[in-house]
Amino acid sequence: MTNWVYWLKLYETRFQARCLAARMEEDWWLYGYDSPDRVEVFRSRKGRFGVKYIWRKNL
Numbered sequence: 001m002t003n004w005v006y007w008l009k010l011y012e013t014r015f016q017a018r019c020l021a022a023r024m025e026e027d028w029w030l031y032g033y034d035s036p037d038r039v040e041v042f043r044s045r046k047g048r049f050g051v052k053y054i055w056r057k058n059l
Contacts, residue, residue: 002054005036010048017041017049024053 011017021039028035036053043049 002056004052004054007051007053010044010050012048014041014043014049017051021051021053024051 007020011020018041021041024039025035034055037056039051039053041049041051
């Protein structure tokens, strides 16, 4: 079973959160990291936006 990992910071706009999500999907290889398998933008109860991601475990 895999669990979501939540990015620590919340953003005021969906655009800001989506920019981070796009960088996670596209640019992490530049820094030597594997990209997450799935990245999503979510809205918190207070109306701010965040990013959550998940890696598939290789067994």
